[in-house]
Amino acid sequence: MSQVLKLYGIRNCDRMNKARAWLDAQGIAYQFHDYKTQGLDEALLRDWISTLGWEALINRRGQTWRKLDPALREGMDEDQAIRVMLEQPSIIRRPLLDTGEQRYLGFSEAEYAAIFR
Numbered sequence: 001m002s003q004v005l006k007l008y009g010i011r012n013c014d015r016m017n018k019a020r021a022w023l024d025a026q027g028i029a030y031q032f033h034d035y036k037t038q039g040l041d042e043a044l045l046r047d048w049i050s051t052l053g054w055e056a057l058i059n060r061r062g063q064t065w066r067k068l069d070p071a072l073r074e075g076m077d078e079d080q081a082i083r084v085m086l087e088q089p090s091i092i093r094r095p096l097l098d099t100g101e102q103r104y105l106g107f108s109e110a111e112y113a114a115i116f117r
Helices: 014-025 042-052 063-067 070-075 078-087 109-115
Strands: 005-009 030-034 096-098 103-105
Touching: 005 014, 014 109, 042 078, 042 103, 070 078
Parallel strands: 005 030
Antiparallel strands: 005 096, 096 103
16 A cells, blocks of 8 residues: 555544554554544545445444434435534544545444555
């Protein structure tokens, strides 16, 4: 993987911390982008959606999802999801790892080990 790895998410997240600790322990260099503090580009979000799907990007287990109006949750479509993700990036499932060739959502040691073997 010659391109710089990018890890997207928010700093104060257990899954993010586990992914960052795993990458650090393996000596794998990456750039971390905290989209809660650094923002999220709409073109990049749309690119993620084209490869991963908006449904996969929405974290339905977190507080941000639970705080949404029930009518919005039940009737959410791609356009609404994009608006919500841009306004409240905490709703995006994390971490999102971009190797430059592939994108992965979530973290598990086994998956990361397979990606970097």
